[in-house]
Amino acid sequence: MHSLHVVPTTSPTLADIPGGRAPDREYRIDAGGVGIAIHEWGDDDAPPLMLAHGGFDFARTFDTFAPLLADAGWRVVSWDHRGHGDSDHAHLYSWDADLRDAAAVFDHAADRRAVPVIGHSKGGAMMIQLADAQPYRFASLVNIDGIPSKRPIPDVAEHERTKMLVGELTGWLDHRQRTAGSQRKPGTIDELAKRRGRMNPRLSNDWLRYLVTVGAIETDEGWRWKLDPSMRFGGFGPWRPEWALMRLAGFGVPFYGMLVEIEEEMGWGTVADDVRPFIPEGGRLEMLAGVGHFAHIEQPNQMAERVLEFLGAPA
């Protein structure tokens, strides 16, 4: 007698993700003409706690981390950066524009009051800059593997370095010529999960498959990531990662920075010894053993405990 194996055909849901919870409220605001999607967990009347995601991520990547903070009494407010998640695809993208959008979200959720802020990766680096430019918005800052430091420069001759830069430049310019009307490549949930696995090598397949259902949309040709197809890894510009450190040193609010032991593609590979001299007075820097760049997804409970202990009771 043969047993019949039924291959599941349903999309993964939050039921497959231990501790996962969808936001309690999702809505959009108009940030100077660009629609920015906000996702909130927790009681609407609770004190706000801002949560900034990293590059190529989106707020729903906090579906396991944010609920733990909300359950501790915070109104957790996250948002999709322009071009990411459910926010508008914009004409232009820049660091300054991301900060402007973030300020609009802060204005909406926290008015001009000082509130605690958590940022991961690029979101952490952006919040360092926002805290420098608009310190009145910050009661404290938690940075999860988002402190850039000096980029390792390969030990190569000058003409080789020039050739590498030319390659990056022309690659980027060629990409810009192809972006008009382009779309993200369609695929099945498994195909998109596999592709994202290259950015998130330490995250489970269940999680990656789930992310597809909130970070991609289903079209006639298959699922496509919502991320603006004009965005591309790498790039070049005058900005130096280590410049973030100069701003960090001057912070006047409690600071808690975390770096991770296991290097990953999406991280900056920051070395604690490079950062330590710039930690502000009374600030904390911790190296997390045994986790990678997405520590809050790998170990949501432990990460939430650390953050909640640092923040203290909501007030």
Added chain:
Amino acid sequence: MSTEFLIHNRVRLALHTLRAGSGRALLLLHGLGEQSPVAAPAFAAEWTGPVVALDFTGHGASTMPIGGGYTAEILLADADAALTHLGEATIVGRGLGAYVGLLLAGARAEQVHGTVLADGPGLSGGPSVPTSQPVFSLASVDSTPDPYALVELGRDLRPPDYAATFSRMAVQRSSLDEPITVVARFRPAWLRAVADELGVADAGSISEALANYRS
């Protein structure tokens, strides 16, 4: 003058032919807050190829983006769209257009046959090292130039060593001995660094500089 439109991602770029001609095009890149001239400038009198001028994103007849987000590198991609359309070109950039012209000269050294860096609005850019910079939002307006362009490109970081890298890329890969000529009299730190590089020439005027790039 005739105008055609090129597509750069979600932006329509206006490329104006100021004077028809045969041979290599002379591509004019305007300064910050300016737009293309309506006629070929006097310095182009002896140029036999077509004289064309690009309106950058948020300027002239090009698209006004929503919500800002300008960088000099995006304008480089604007200029690259024009260069690809033309095949090859000699470039005259004023102010901001000079900085963008330098970036293009480095990025596409084989297609750019000489770049002239001239005075004009937006030549200096912002600081050459990071400073505390305000986060701001601006009221929208109905017509170009985009106020976001004026503010964001008026303060973009231009480290001298970054600019110098582009002149080195141009010099190393161009078929010309001196692919960049500086005619600007005002020289901010980035331009001083470029002018000090080997293979970067000085000239007293744009027409004098162009005389070396006509052949």
